[in-house]
Amino acid sequence: MLRNTTRAFAVMALSVPAVLGLGGIAEAQDKFKLGMAVGGNTCCEWMKAQGDVARALAEKEGWDYVELSNNNDPATALKNAQIFVQEGAKAVIQFNGQAASNPAISAVMKQAGIPIVTYDIADPGMYFVGIDNLAAGIAGGEGLGKIVKEKWDCNPDLVVSAEGAGAGIVNEWRTGGMRTGLGNICPDIPKEKYVSFESQGDAAVGLPAARDLLAAHPDAKKIAVVGLNDGGVLALINAAEQLGRADDVIGWGQDGAFITGDNVNPHLVGSVFYFLEGYAVYAIRDVIKPIAEGKIPPLKADAGDPASKVQPCPVTAEQAKAVPDMAERVKQLLAAPAGTTEYDLFCPNKG
């Protein structure tokens, strides 16, 4: 009798955590879960910040949040998509700088019925949130063109493009767009004055190639530099300083990574802010939150007609002095009312 009572008591005692656990599972299943795959390229601190902002916004909404890194590797990005499915994510955001795996990721998500947002690099099966890279490139090129016109009467000796071929079409849009924008202001620069080098979008990695390019054009003095990002442009500027030829070098970058703070190279005369770290505001406001509320928005996968459009913010170095550095921007962004973008908060040149 006593033994049976003990058994019954033990069964009841053991059942409590099981019941609580089942309850927890049920609650977790009800809770909206957002998956975020960050780019994972060590080149740029905004990649990590994209995850930090998404996490903070998801927590504000009371959602569960799972973050994985694509490690700038297409195979890892695909594996991450499969993990999100296993994890039961209800929606996913990704930045995939190596876009080769996007069609496969798209197929995995479609099969699992999970909507996915892609930043900046479009895929037919994903909601596009991002910048119009070509427009951003042209805006930057025109900004540089105005300075080239004023300073050199549109007659530079060389126009150098700091390419980042790994970024694929984004590189073509941004860097090519900058050349187009420069040409809009200074249409008579001869084609042979346009040269390029592979910077890999990294100031340190691109430096030797930048020095080699300058060595191969020993007579060029007035040099205008455009590029995929600020880092690539800085590679050429640093190379010119080291070869004693920086007096007449001016560069205009993209992404605004090195145009704020108190360590800005004086030859970097401008950049285009995308405020990349704050993209999650657009994605959550226009795609993820409606999905969480059961109002699934129509799939807009085209960069020309995006689910949410990020506005480029071209600034001169002088104007950029008024823009806080990234850590401060993130702090102010997270303190702002829901849906407020960094463009709203910080762009000195609102269109």
Place this chain on the structure above:
Amino acid sequence: MSVTPAIETAAPAVPLKVRLGGWGTGLMLLAVWLLLIVATGLYRQDFLSHQTLLAVTFTMAVVGVLAIGQGLVAISGGFIDLSQPANMILASLVAVRLSEAGMPLAVVIVGAILSGMLWGALNAAIVVFARLNPVIVTLATNFIGLAVLFLVFQLAEVPLNSEIYQFGRASFLGLPAIFWPMLALVLIVGLLMPRTRYGRRAIAVGGNKAAAKARGISLKLTRFAIFTIAGGFVGFASVLFAATAGPFNPGSANTLQLNIIAGVILAGISLAGGRGNFWMLLLSVGFLSTIPTSLVFFGLSSDTQSIFQGFILIIAVAIDGWRARKGTP
């Protein structure tokens, strides 16, 4: 009329390696390097300019000092230190933080070297005392180091107009200021290795462990010291790197590894240990640093250099293996 058979008057055949006194590797490297320079100069005369010299010597500076560290590990039988990228980024970060704190260049240099030595000692402790394969250990510490560094920082840069920044842009006798310490270090290490007790010990440990042990040389202490000193060279290279690189991130040094290993092997420093002349590093690193510049003058992207470097590495490893089998220097 008498005809003297040629066979009687011909000088006795002397093997090429004996006639060259072990300098065959150097002469071969010099010839190939000169061939590259002449070919590029013929294609485009402006290749032979001061700008080209600057571009090549800037590249040589960082790679050259790293190659000394790698060469020390190799000659002492440690094979290869694959953790140089993580070590260099860590020491560069130390250099940046010290220069941000307004420390004079001398303190920045000492701090970076100590950081590098500490890293080297950590590798040494695992390799020597746990008796683990140095390649696997340094591969692992590189992965761990880079991952931790990525958690610690995303971008770093020495302050504009700091002493170290100016050092990276200064020149002396028409060449980059950062080139001269590299030149001095290669010459000094090349001079000391075969002529000092410690240098000979390092070579002996790499060449024949049993014989070295029989001579009373402590294998553990020698290896420990070599890894630590090699780490110090990486620390110094990081000063040259931080002085010139501009903003860098934890992954910025990864691309250097192939060039450094190729430079060491081409210089004839055996990966199996026990053989090598550090002076040859000047030729091998110079040759490898000229290739990308030449490619640009030929109208090819310097990005294609990896193809050439890959082939050169295969050829160099094949020559290294052939030397090891033949027992030639």
